[in-house]
Amino acid sequence: MKNKLSSHHYDLEKDIRYTLFNRFLLVVIFLAGIIMLVNLYNKRPVINVITSIVIMLFCAVWLILSKRLELYSIARISFMAVMTFLYIPFGYWTSPGSYSAMMYITLFSIIFLSFTAVNSWEYCFPVFVCIEAVLMLHTEIWFPDHYYVYTDPAYRIFDLSVNFTIVSVAVILIIHYVMKQYSAHSKDLYLASITDSLTGLYNRRYFTEFIHAEYNRATRTGQHFSMILLLDMVAMSS
Numbered sequence: 001m002k003n004k005l006s007s008h009h010y011d012l013e014k015d016i017r018y019t020l021f022n023r024f025l026l027v028v029i030f031l032a033g034i035i036m037l038v039n040l041y042n043k044r045p046v047i048n049v050i051t052s053i054v055i056m057l058f059c060a061v062w063l064i065l066s067k068r069l070e071l072y073s074i075a076r077i078s079f080m081a082v083m084t085f086l087y088i089p090f091g092y093w094t095s096p097g098s099y100s101a102m103m104y105i106t107l108f109s110i111i112f113l114s115f116t117a118v119n120s121w122e123y124c125f126p127v128f129v130c131i132e133a134v135l136m137l138h139t140e141i142w143f144p145d146h147y148y149v150y151t152d153p154a155y156r157i158f159d160l161s162v163n164f165t166i167v168s169v170a171v172i173l174i175i176h177y178v179m180k181q182y183s184a185h186s187k188d189l190y191l192a193s194i195t196d197s198l199t200g201l202y203n204r205r206y207f208t209e210f211i212h213a214e215y216n217r218a219t220r221t222g223q224h225f226s227m228i229l230l231l232d233m234v235a236m237s238s
Helices: 002-008 016-041 046-067 069-093 102-116 120-142 153-194 204-221
Strands: none
Touching: 016 046, 016 069, 016 102, 016 153, 046 069, 069 102, 069 120, 102 120, 102 153, 153 204
């Protein structure tokens, strides 16, 4: 009964993972559009352009579904499944492999899938991506003629540098956002624990913590510590 009551009053829009998921989809749509234009400009294989378009469409659908809170779980689980079992292996197979930015994207996917997971069993998605990454690296040995580099070394290094920078910045921003939200949530919980919910006044817990802090400060600095306690006594008549 307690779990059902807690889940009923749970505000999904205040969940860090919910906001992070929606913002990530917007970023992916934007980046996929840029990658599509870059692939067209550099005359990359058609499959790379089509992949970017498909990613934009899928992310748009997931974004629309997640805006309806009752469909958020469906959007999140389907996103994790498609990223793990379709996009990562397909993207690696249709790229120059380790000569491309797919390993950076794979590492970023592992990090983001871990943040997106809500239930314990959902961590199987980032774990499976880790296994996929090792297998994909070995495919370059098993199928050496499949992976070919279709750009000159100078451009490839520039391309990898840009993608590495983008992924690194994305990881830093995710961690910064999560820690910022965690800090704000911790402050809200602490404030709720030391104030009365009706009047907003400090409660006994705050008074006790304040007295201990002042006593410790006085002891540490060698100062005197004194306290005047004022009591409002109300006469009780029989």
